[in-house]
Amino acid sequence: xxxxxxxxxxxxxxxxxxxxFWVTMELFMRDADGYRIAADESFLNxxxxxxxxxxxxxxxxxxxxxxxxxxxxxxxxxxxxxxxRDRDMHAGQHHVPLARMPIxxxxxxxx
Amino acid sequence: MDSExxxxxxxxxxxxxxxxxWDHATIERGIALGADVISxxxxxxxxGPYYLGSATPKTTAKAVARDLRSxxxxxxxxxxxxxxxSCGTSGTDSGVDWVAGIAAEVMAQEGLDLKVARIxxxxxxxxxxxxxxxxxIHPLPPxxxxxxxxxxxxxxxxxxxxxxxxxxxxxxxxxxxxxxxATDTAVAAAYPLMKGMPAGPTWHAAKIVECGGQxxxxxxxxxxxxxxxxxxxxxxxxxxxxxxxxxxVAAHMLYETANPFEMREPDGTLDxxxxxxxxxxxxxxxxxxxxxxxxxxxxxxxxxARITGYETMSFTAIRDPLILADIDAWADLMxxxxxxxxxxTLELSDGEYAFDLRLYGHNAVLDDLEPETGPPxxxxxxxLVNAPDQATATAIAKVANPxxxxxxxxxMDYLPSLAFASSPAEVERxxxxxxxxxxxxxxxxxxxxxxxxxGENADx
Numbered sequence: 001x002x003x004x005x006x007x008x009x010x011x012x013x014x015x016x017x018x019x020x021f022w023v024t025m026e027l028f029m030r031d032a033d034g035y036r037i038a039a040d041e042s043f044l045n046x047x048x049x050x051x052x053x054x055x056x057x058x059x060x061x062x063x064x065x066x067x068x069x070x071x072x073x074x075x076x077x078x079x080x081x082x083x084x085r086d087r088d089m090h091a092g093q094h095h096v097p098l099a100r101m102p103i104x105x106x107x108x109x110x111x
Numbered sequence: 112m113d114s115e116x117x118x119x120x121x122x123x124x125x126x127x128x129x130x131x132x133w134d135h136a137t138i139e140r141g142i143a144l145g146a147d148v149i150s151x152x153x154x155x156x157x158x159g160p161y162y163l164g165s166a167t168p169k170t171t172a173k174a175v176a177r178d179l180r181s182x183x184x185x186x187x188x189x190x191x192x193x194x195x196x197s198c199g200t201s202g203t204d205s206g207v208d209w210v211a212g213i214a215a216e217v218m219a220q221e222g223l224d225l226k227v228a229r230i231x232x233x234x235x236x237x238x239x240x241x242x243x244x245x246x247x248i249h250p251l252p253p254x255x256x257x258x259x260x261x262x263x264x265x266x267x268x269x270x271x272x273x274x275x276x277x278x279x280x281x282x283x284x285x286x287x288x289x290x291x292x293a294t295d296t297a298v299a300a301a302y303p304l305m306k307g308m309p310a311g312p313t314w315h316a317a318k319i320v321e322c323g324g325q326x327x328x329x330x331x332x333x334x335x336x337x338x339x340x341x342x343x344x345x346x347x348x349x350x351x352x353x354x355x356x357x358x359x360v361a362a363h364m365l366y367e368t369a370n371p372f373e374m375r376e377p378d379g380t381l382d383x384x385x386x387x388x389x390x391x392x393x394x395x396x397x398x399x400x401x402x403x404x405x406x407x408x409x410x411x412x413x414x415x416a417r418i419t420g421y422e423t424m425s426f427t428a429i430r431d432p433l434i435l436a437d438i439d440a441w442a443d444l445m446x447x448x449x450x451x452x453x454x455x456t457l458e459l460s461d462g463e464y465a466f467d468l469r470l471y472g473h474n475a476v477l478d479d480l481e482p483e484t485g486p487p488x489x490x491x492x493x494x495l496v497n498a499p500d501q502a503t504a505t506a507i508a509k510v511a512n513p514x515x516x517x518x519x520x521x522x523m524d525y526l527p528s529l530a531f532a533s534s535p536a537e538v539e540r541x542x543x544x545x546x547x548x549x550x551x552x553x554x555x556x557x558x559x560x561x562x563x564x565x566g567e568n569a570d571x
Contacts, residue, residue, distance in 0.1 A: 054480065061370070068358060074369040082543075083419065084419070100482060
């Protein structure tokens with residue numbers, strides 16, 4: 001079996017422009033257990049996002065919202081919207097590298 | 112009078128976009144629920160800089176006419192105003208006139224006599240340069256200080272109005288307000304603010320309803336009704352089979368916003384950190400605790416786009432597994448060969464044009480962020496060329512045509528023939544644009560950058 005990913009524990013993972021110069025992503029985790037994994041700062045933090053998306057760590061903003069089981073991530077769009085090298089006009093497919101991140105959790109818990 | 116505080120105000124939001132379409136029964140239902148105003152957004156920057164740069168609407172006239180007919184007939188019977196924001200997608204002056212022309216036609220056909228206000232939000236570089244010189248224009252991250260040349264390079268610049276110009280038009284008796292670029296929220300906030308509703312719940316409700324049914328369990332089933340009062344607001348879907356839940360409503364605050372807790376408007380900042388979302392019943396949600404902090408400085412955000420060049424696109428496809436097994440090397444060779452052939456035949460150096468080679472089916476969308484490595488089954492190859500003029504862009508694409516048809520991988524000793532999707536393979540895309548402004552102007556008067564014209568007559 002392949003590794004469990006953030007997407008496996010989420011109801012929805014999405015990304016979208018937040019205006020022409022920012023991209024924002026949300027992990028809607030299915031439950032509080034999933035949220036605890038996604039919100040764990042030793043697992044998912046600004047540095048990890050910066051490496052995953054090849055952006056400056058200092059520009060990454062993260063918001064953890066336990067009441068919604070949501071982790072939200074925003075950073076400036078590396079490629080400006082609509083430019084020659086922009087292949088995702090609405091930035092609506094850029095959640096995928098985040099969604100397929102293998103999670104870190106104790107080995108005895110499976111499913 | 113407007114200052115009477117206690118009577119709640121009901122805002123009907125039919126959809127996130129004029130022209131997206133809805134079931135007219137949802138509008139009738141909103142009216143029956145006591146809607147005091149219908150507000151709808153008609154624009155966005157989300158589809159890219161082309162619409163502002165070229166002042167072209169994204170929507171088609173018949174879809175806008177269909178939706179306006181639904182709204183204007185219902186609002187006219189109910190005697191309530193209709194507010195449309197960011198007309199013509201980008202909110203340019205021609206976008207306002209375009210919607211005004213369609214509205215006039217619909218009203219003539221339906222025998223309606225409604226007082227129309229048009230609010231223009233387009234800015235000229237000369238006027239803005241005075242603000243720039245006076246130190247009144249500031250960058251928003253991630254952009255830096257604005258330079259005068261950047262303003263001059265824009266084909267169109269708009270300012271995103273707050274609620275004030277819309278309120279001014281309503282007070283002047285407008286029954287239909289067709290606004291140029293406005294913040295998505297100002298469109299829904301204007302009427303309740305005019306009626307004395309508190310800013311915190313009003314701006315929060317406006318944010319929640321700005322995409323119509325997006326905050327419900329079924330975003331495709333029509334819009335919502337927000338009821339704003341002195342202490343908060345409730346939100347209810349217009350389709351009786353659809354529900355709002357505390358989660359679906361709270362989650363919408365995340366949508367297309369970089370910061371989920373704060374949102375800057377021209378006159379201050381909405382703060383939803385302490386907002387509480389509770390279920391009134393299984394389909395209606397109550398929200399309390401939203402705050403609004405009035406800013407020391409009133410600001411108007413600018414949007415501007417300029418031409419980056421002219422583009423020509425060519426598209427071919429590969430199915431042969433022998434090529435697909437070595438697709439990255441094939442693409443590298445393609446890039447090298449295009450540059451060489453363009454240099455040989457058109458005598459253009461690398462800096463005089465640009466192109467993007469995209470391998471759809473392989474890594475086109477994520478490019479070097481693509482995590483998967485397996486060989487694709489088939490690949491669509493898009494060549495997008497950008498040059499200072501259309502003829503040059505097309506000439507480059509035509510020079511690349513034999514390569515797009517026959518280029519082998521480095522290890523093949525024969526010429527394959529690839530699958531062009533169309534004849535001719537090249538498609539001229541016209542001017543290409545980029546957004547270059549993400550700046551705010553300090554304004555003493557919220558209406559000074561905008562011009563209000565009463566009367567339905569549009570110069571179209």
